Amino acid sequence: MSTRAGIVVTGTEVLSGWISDRNGPWVSQRLRETGVEVAHLTVCGDRPDDLLAQLCFLADQKVDLIVTTGGLGPTADDLTVATVAEFSGRDVVRDATMAQTIESVIRNWRKYSDDLPSSIVASIEKQALIPEGAEAIPPTGTAPGVAVPATDELPAVLVLPGPPRELRSMWPAAMQTGPVVRALTDRVPAILQTIRAYGLSEPDLAVSLTEAQKTVDGFDSLEITTCMRGGELEISTQFTENAASAYDALAAFLVERHSDRIYATDGSQIDDLLIAGLAGRTIVTAESCTGGLVAARLTDRAGSSAYMLGGVVSYSNDVKTGAIDVPAEMIAEHGAVSEQVARAMAEGVAAHLHADVAISTTGIAGPGGAVPGKPVGTVCISIAVAGRKTITVTRHFRGDRRQVRELTVDAAMHLAVDALADATR
Missing domain, CATH: 3.40.980.10 (MoaB/Mog-like domain)
Known part of the structure; x- marks a missing residue:
């Protein structure tokens, strides 16, 4: 007991x-x-x-x-x-x-x-x-x-x-x-394992867990807790040693069902994967809507000076054009919140700060600022990796200003990991 x-x-x-x-x-x-x-x-x-x-x-x-x-x-x-x-x-x-x-x-x-x-x-x-x-x-x-x-x-x-x-x-x-x-003398040592997914909803996971309960022998011996953290879903399971085989079966079941969205089965966070993916490369940021939150995330860990060179908070259009060479005519034609501008921000900051990798963000965090075709929550993210084609995406996030900004940071981290993985193939 x-x-x-x-x-x-x-x-x-x-x-x-x-x-x-x-x-x-x-x-x-x-x-x-x-x-x-x-x-x-x-x-x-x-x-x-x-x-x-x-x-x-x-x-x-x-x-x-x-x-x-x-x-x-x-x-x-x-x-x-x-x-x-x-x-x-x-x-x-x-x-x-x-x-x-x-x-x-x-x-x-x-x-x-x-x-x-x-x-x-x-x-x-x-x-x-x-x-x-x-x-x-x-x-x-x-x-x-x-x-x-x-x-x-x-x-x-x-x-x-x-x-x-x-x-x-x-x-x-x-x-x-x-x-x-x-x-604590009589405690039964417990094992705690965490699986992390991005883009997997709790309702979808609930369906999978219901099916796993029918097929995984010893499922009831596992204590499973799920928690949404921004755009990520954390699946923590506590069990005793004699239930280890049941957990292994559950983990395999979930990976088979959601391999495209599960990014770590060993408890690693996306930050760990990004640092590992850099593999000696340097990284910089150019941020508009996130106002430095991506840079803060990258420098949150001790030793970050080994890979993080710096960043530019290019919140105004003047800073976008003056500090990182985003053409003013590009902003006028496409708007500051556009994939064209996000790409130019990433490539511009990488060139100015002499970095191997750059992350840029530009978007409408709200509550105001929406324009036709670009509602609040519209965000463009770009990842530039030296020697590779720059990757740029547009995302639409729901929530208040804080939530949109936090979801943007999560998305940027995941996109950067994917871009670095592609660069090593």
């Missing part, structure tokens, strides 16, 4: 929508990678009664481990530790070692050499309180984490800080604490 966990993300700012939750999904993914089944992920404000209600709910669901994030700072609304102590039926006690650790962090951070202000001392004392019998986890900011052991009636509780950087830095140490190790 697999270990089950629940996650509680605390923070009124998250509950109110002021900021997006970056912790819950990340923790869920890490737990799934270790073979833990995540049963619930909840969000509550900085109110002790609400947090206590969430903890009691998860305990009633018979999870083996609860992970909380947030509410560990020095301020009055940072009450997670006290609430977890109440939930566990434990008093809070001062951890002298942790108090010294926090003081050392603060002195190093603020360069204190004399006595600390009373307000700082008070904040250290507050953050050094942990439930009796719990294990403190050294801070990666100023707030330590806490691992509370399970009892016969209650699950183990892992209390982590709210800032994503601190939480992620603390995670390896947290997973090695005694309470967490004991909670």
Whole structure:
């Protein structure tokens, strides 16, 4: 039987929508990678009664481990530790070692050499309180984490800080604490595999999965999750080792049905394939409607300077003509949103920046700007590869301005991968 966990993300700012939750999904993914089944992920404000209600709910669901994030700072609304102590039926006690650790962090951070202000001392004392019998986890900011052991009636509780950087830095140490190790002792290791497709809809996949259920032996032992991310469909499957043959059969079935749209069966992202496809070539961008989003995507990874030279945001027609030599008469004849202009943008920026490959985008992201024959969502994308014929396409995307721009970036990445693959044949 697999270990089950629940996650509680605390923070009124998250509950109110002021900021997006970056912790819950990340923790869920890490737990799934270790073979833990995540049963619930909840969000509550900085109110002790609400947090206590969430903890009691998860305990009633018979999870083996609860992970909380947030509410560990020095301020009055940072009450997670006290609430977890109440939930566990434990008093809070001062951890002298942790108090010294926090003081050392603060002195190093603020360069204190004399006595600390009373307000700082008070904040250290507050953050050094942990439930009796719990294990403190050294801070990666100023707030330590806490691992509370399970009892016969209650699950183990892992209390982590709210800032994503601190939480992620603390995670390896947290997973090695005694309470967490004991909670995960009986887990059945799970395997997680991801297939990625472009241009495959969820309804089409649903039909295929219904058919696979009838033909794949052991299909019911697979936990399949699908998620649309822009123009891509992610098919994630979790299973135990004894169901590996069932997964292999499912993957083969899907590839046979959708080979033209499945681009990775090993979890690779399109960015990985583009970088591999460059194979030592350099790349540049010329962007109008995407305003630099393609360049941002290409430079998102460490080491991108090995292949990315730069880009031009040629948003205005004057920049198209003045910076990358798109003929003004071409724009006048065909319009800025045209395959002719997209091709000229790609070839122009490649020539100016001396690159092997260029991606260009020009389109109408909306909400205004539509002209006869070119509604909002019309986008032209061009890929120029040295020594090869430039590839240019027109796409029509649905959605608001943000969605059109994001879908354009996805399409540009996929078109570039296809162009590079053609160049190697």
